[in-house]
Amino acid sequence: MDFDDEAELEAAHEAPARSAPPGGDFALFLQKLRIQTFLSLGLLPNPVTGEKRCQLDHAEALLDDLGMLREKTEGNLSPREEQLFSAILEELQTQLEQQRQRVANSSSARR
Numbered sequence: 001m002d003f004d005d006e007a008e009l010e011a012a013h014e015a016p017a018r019s020a021p022p023g024g025d026f027a028l029f030l031q032k033l034r035i036q037t038f039l040s041l042g043l044l045p046n047p048v049t050g051e052k053r054c055q056l057d058h059a060e061a062l063l064d065d066l067g068m069l070r071e072k073t074e075g076n077l078s079p080r081e082e083q084l085f086s087a088i089l090e091e092l093q094t095q096l097e098q099q100r101q102r103v104a105n106s107s108s109a110r111r
Helices: 006-013 026-040 056-073 079-110
Strands: none
Touching: 026 056, 026 079, 056 079
């Protein structure tokens, strides 16, 4: 980003921190991905529409991304982060399997 003068640079640094959503915390990042996966699984209502909608392909993609992230961060996480990551992955994989079963059961019930 180019700044024409020092005043613009100072103004950019003086922007209130509260205007930006929180970030930079790995545990918070994992929780955000967890919530996105719950939304994709239809376990939480969409905050905009209020509706629950199961999108297994989205949830599977998020779990794939989490698996890739797990590989890429191996050996670089604190014990607390490792424990949280493992717990979230296990929980989401279980929820995905349960939703797959529900979808399969409802599909076979409609036949």
